[in-house]
Amino acid sequence: MNLWFLKPEYRQRLSYHIALLGGVALLTSAAIGVADHLTRTDIAQRQLEDLKVTLQQVIPPQYFDNDLVRDTVTVNDDGDQPVMAYRARRSGQVQAVCYRVKAPGYGNTAMVIAIGVDRAGTLLGVRVVSHNETPGLGDKIELSKSNWILSFTGRSLSDPQPDKWAVKKDGGVFDQFTGATITPRAVVKAVKKGLGFFAEHRAELLDEAPTKTAQVAVSPAPNGSTRGD
Amino acid sequence: MTTTPHCGADPAVEPVPQPASGKEDYRGVFADGLWRNNVVFAQMLALCPLMAVTTTATNGLGMGVATTGVLLASNIAIAGCRDLISQEVRIPVFVLLIASLVSLADMAINAWLHELYKVLGLFIPLIVVNCSVLGRAEVFASKRAVLISAVDGLAMGLGYTLALILIGGCREILGSATLFAHASLLLGDGFAFLETTLIPNYKGFLLMLLPPGGFLVLGFLLAGKRAMERRWEQRAAARSKAETGGQQAPSTA
Numbered sequence: 001m002n003l004w005f006l007k008p009e010y011r012q013r014l015s016y017h018i019a020l021l022g023g024v025a026l027l028t029s030a031a032i033g034v035a036d037h038l039t040r041t042d043i044a045q046r047q048l049e050d051l052k053v054t055l056q057q058v059i060p061p062q063y064f065d066n067d068l069v070r071d072t073v074t075v076n077d078d079g080d081q082p083v084m085a086y087r088a089r090r091s092g093q094v095q096a097v098c099y100r101v102k103a104p105g106y107g108n109t110a111m112v113i114a115i116g117v118d119r120a121g122t123l124l125g126v127r128v129v130s131h132n133e134t135p136g137l138g139d140k141i142e143l144s145k146s147n148w149i150l151s152f153t154g155r156s157l158s159d160p161q162p163d164k165w166a167v168k169k170d171g172g173v174f175d176q177f178t179g180a181t182i183t184p185r186a187v188v189k190a191v192k193k194g195l196g197f198f199a200e201h202r203a204e205l206l207d208e209a210p211t212k213t214a215q216v217a218v219s220p221a222p223n224g225s226t227r228g229d
Numbered sequence: 230m231t232t233t234p235h236c237g238a239d240p241a242v243e244p245v246p247q248p249a250s251g252k253e254d255y256r257g258v259f260a261d262g263l264w265r266n267n268v269v270f271a272q273m274l275a276l277c278p279l280m281a282v283t284t285t286a287t288n289g290l291g292m293g294v295a296t297t298g299v300l301l302a303s304n305i306a307i308a309g310c311r312d313l314i315s316q317e318v319r320i321p322v323f324v325l326l327i328a329s330l331v332s333l334a335d336m337a338i339n340a341w342l343h344e345l346y347k348v349l350g351l352f353i354p355l356i357v358v359n360c361s362v363l364g365r366a367e368v369f370a371s372k373r374a375v376l377i378s379a380v381d382g383l384a385m386g387l388g389y390t391l392a393l394i395l396i397g398g399c400r401e402i403l404g405s406a407t408l409f410a411h412a413s414l415l416l417g418d419g420f421a422f423l424e425t426t427l428i429p430n431y432k433g434f435l436l437m438l439l440p441p442g443g444f445l446v447l448g449f450l451l452a453g454k455r456a457m458e459r460r461w462e463q464r465a466a467a468r469s470k471a472e473t474g475g476q477q478a479p480s481t482a
Contacts, residue, residue, distance in 0.1 A: 011315040021318045021325075028329035035333050039340035046343040134284070137438055144414060179435040 055086055055098050057143075058116030058125035063095040064088035073097075075201050083197065085205050088116075094206045096124055097198070103190030105131055106138050106182045113187060115152075115194045119206060126152040126191055131183075138183035148175060148184070157195045165192045253377045262384025268361045269392035269447070270454050275361040279393060280443040282352060284404065287412045289397030292352040293390025297383065299334060299356045300365060303327045304382030307370040314371065323366040331356050348415045361389065399446045402427060404437030 010016050048069060055068045066089040076082045085099035098116040105111035109132035116124035126149055128141045140146035151174060157165075166172025167185050176184045198205060268274050275296075282292045306326055307314075314322050335353045339346045346353075356362065365385055370378040401407055406428035413421040436442045 017315055017318045020313065020315060021321055024322050024325050028325050032329055032332050032336075035336050039336045042340035043336070046340065046346075049343075050347075134438065137433075137435070145411065178433050179438075 054114050054127055054129055055116075057127050058098050058114050059088045059096050060124060063090065063118065063124070065090050068098070073205065073207065075099075075197075075204050077197060077201070087205075087207065094208075095119060097205045099194070099197070099205075100129060101190045101194040101197070103186050103193075105186050106133050106180070109133070111186060111190070113190050113194070115191060117195065117198045120156070121195065121198055121202070122154060122156045123152050123191070123195070125150075126187075128187065133183045134180070137177065137180040140177045140180070141183060141187055146177075148177070149187075151175065152191055155191075157192070157199060162192075253374070253380075255377070255380050258377060258381050259384045262381065262386075262388040263391065264388070267392060268385055268389040269396075270451060272361065272364065274364055275359045275389060276447070278352070278355045278359050279396065279447075280440045281355065283393055283397035283400055283443055284438050285401045285407075285411070286394050286398040286409045287415050288352075289393030289395075290390065290412075291349050291415050292355070293386070293393045295334070295349050295352045296356050296359055296362070296389055297386025299327070299331055299359075300362055300386040300389075301379060301382040302330050302334075303362050304365055304370040304378040305375055306330065307366045308373060308375040308378035311371050311373075319371060320363075320367070323363055323371075327362050327366065328357055361385065395450065396443065396446050399450070400437045400442055403446075404434050404442060406431035406433075 052069055059068070066087075068086045068088055071087045071089060073085050073087060074082050075085060083099050085097045087094045088096040088098070096116055096118045098114060101113045101115060103111045103113060111131040111133070112129040113126060114129050115126045118124055127143060128149060131139070131141065133139050133141065140148055143149050160173045164172050165174075165188060167174050167176040167181060167188055169176050169181055170185065172188065174184060174188050262268075264270075266272060269276070269279060278292060278296075282288045303323075303326060307323060331353065334356075335350075338349065338353065365382060369381045373381070398408055401410065406426065408425045408427065409423040410426075412423040413419075416423075434442075437446070
């Protein structure tokens with residue numbers, strides 16, 4: 001190679017440094033842009049599949065015959081961010097809803113929990129979608145590590161009584177883990193909050209509001225990020 | 230390779246890479262990466278991601294594999310364009326290259342190896358804070374040919390992986406009395422046999438799972454490595470003494 005700009009004396013020049021740094025920045029940004037373009041649809045597809053898996057974990061199959069991912073409703077919770085709920089319909093009637101609840105985990109890190117509730121307000125399933133808990137300690141809230149999260153199934157706001165909606169250490173009915181109380185406490189609190197949300201917005205969520213205030217969005221795949229934000 | 234500075238003496242000392250002359254010393258590069266100049270036990274680099282992920286041996290393995298991939302790619306990329314990169318702006322150029330490689334790996338694995346991403350996804354962005362990648366770019370890849378740099382990246386990555394598994398294993402055994410827990414999530418169901426529970430119903434030793442436990446384990450392992458090397462040195466010295474003594478004996482007789 002006998003490229004004039006590669007000769008050592010050129011490489012000493014300020015203009016070469018600028019051109020090199022600018023060129024590398026341009027090239028790497030271009031590469032990332034291209035990669036983003038190539039992977040965006042695939043990643044969105046994968047996230048949609050993940051979302052579907054999560055939804056099917058918290059709502060048993062006999063509750064719906066529709067496409068859960070596409071039947072959504074956005075409910076404005078006062079003071080909080082609007083909540084996107086997925087409706088499980090059977091023969092057109094909403095049988096259950098699934099939505100995500102955010103909770104502060106250990107050290108105020110973000111934790112996202114998906115909960116499925118049937119018409120009566122009974123929990124069909126709870127799963128932690130994303131969290132930043134200590135591996136080996138707080139991560140027992142994942143189903144792959146422990147069955148703990150299943151202990152919510154079948155519970156409702158009246159079972160156990162509201163004052164018993166806590167971990168055993170706080171006088172409640174839910175187990176805590178060895179060495180980690182804060183994480184399960186946060187999950188219990190978040191699930192309780194989620195049930196409260198259902199009780200408050202029941203009509204809206206179940207699509208039977210007397211006044212049609214519910215804003216039904218039959219949009220294609222919402223941003224179903226399964227990772228923490 | 231002429232001489233390699235002994236890392237037992239000063240862990241911060243990097244062996245200065247020899248300029249490419251004739252035959253490359255692949256074995257020496259491998260030995261450097263795995264033992265003599267190990268990223269963790271000799272260079273004491275990349276401790277931040279190490280403390281964060283080594284709560285289990287499986288996590289260590291995941292992080293190690295991801296880092297090895299990025300080290301290999303970055304060493305190849307930087308050795309490939311080492312003639313273009315001028316001394317004055319090399320560090321920002323390296324940082325740009327490494328950061329974009331990590332981003333590319335993150336996106337590609339998310340899109341096309343999604344099952345792996347669910348397990349490794351957590352570790353990939355952490356590689357950006359791994360100073361050993363930049364360290365190898367600066368010390369080795371920017372001065373050597375592509376092939377030997379690739380070998381160096383691989384060896385350093387493997388050495389790092391071994392250190393992660395070792396520390397992760399120690400912390401896991403002491404902290405929760407298991408070894409390679411959830412390995413089947415990372416490696417597939419075929420590797421479920423790796424998962425062992427040493428003491429059932431172990432109460433757990435929380436300290437080992439928190440970052441201070443990582444520092445404790447690292448400290449003990451470092452001390453162990455130093456002691457081992459000192460012993461080898463003494464043994465080698467004694468042997469060479471005996472040999473020279475043996476040679477001298479007949480001449481004086």
